[in-house]
Amino acid sequence: MRLLIMIPMLLSALYGDFITTDEYAKMLYKNPRGIGCDKCHGEHGEGMVISIYVKDGKEYELKAPRINNISMKKFLAAFKKRSDLMPEYYLTTEEKAHLYYYLTKDSKKENSDEN
Numbered sequence: 001m002r003l004l005i006m007i008p009m010l011l012s013a014l015y016g017d018f019i020t021t022d023e024y025a026k027m028l029y030k031n032p033r034g035i036g037c038d039k040c041h042g043e044h045g046e047g048m049v050i051s052i053y054v055k056d057g058k059e060y061e062l063k064a065p066r067i068n069n070i071s072m073k074k075f076l077a078a079f080k081k082r083s084d085l086m087p088e089y090y091l092t093t094e095e096k097a098h099l100y101y102y103l104t105k106d107s108k109k110e111n112s113d114e115n
């Protein structure tokens with residue numbers, strides 16, 4: 001009898017969610033089967049300078065834009081168009097939704113901290 005009671009507990013320990021949605025979404029952002037989004041767009045999608053180059057004696061910054069304050073439509077569109085700078089990813093709709101969740105969740109937090 002005691003064993004029967006333990007079975008669901010064992011099953012949930014074996015197959016249950018080991019990580020939360022938040023953890024999963026963050027993991028995906030840093031390791032989306034390719035170079036991590038954070039390497040170019042910053043830790044929380046705040047955008048960052050990827051590199052600085054000099055052309056004709058003038059300094060230019062190569063930037064990855066801020067992506068934690070854009071619409072879902074704009075976010076998804078970025079995966080459809082070809083870019084010279086951003087790598088191509090093969091992510092499922094669910095994965096993209098998690099990435100968007102991760103980014104906008106943090107952006108809301110940041111904004112509320114500021115205000």
Ligand code: HEC
Nearest residue numbers: 032035036037040063064065067075078083085086087099
């Ligand atoms: C090698 C650097 C690099 C990596 C890695 C990268 N991006 Fe980008 N991304 C860019 C650059 C640069 C742009 C600006 C548009 C362009 O040049 O294509 C951009 C544009 C975008 C845009 C469009 C922003 C807008 O305002 O329209 C989104 C959304 C985006 N990236 C999301 C992601 C996500 C999510 C990941 C990870 C799965 C990622 N990027 C990985 C460099 C990168």
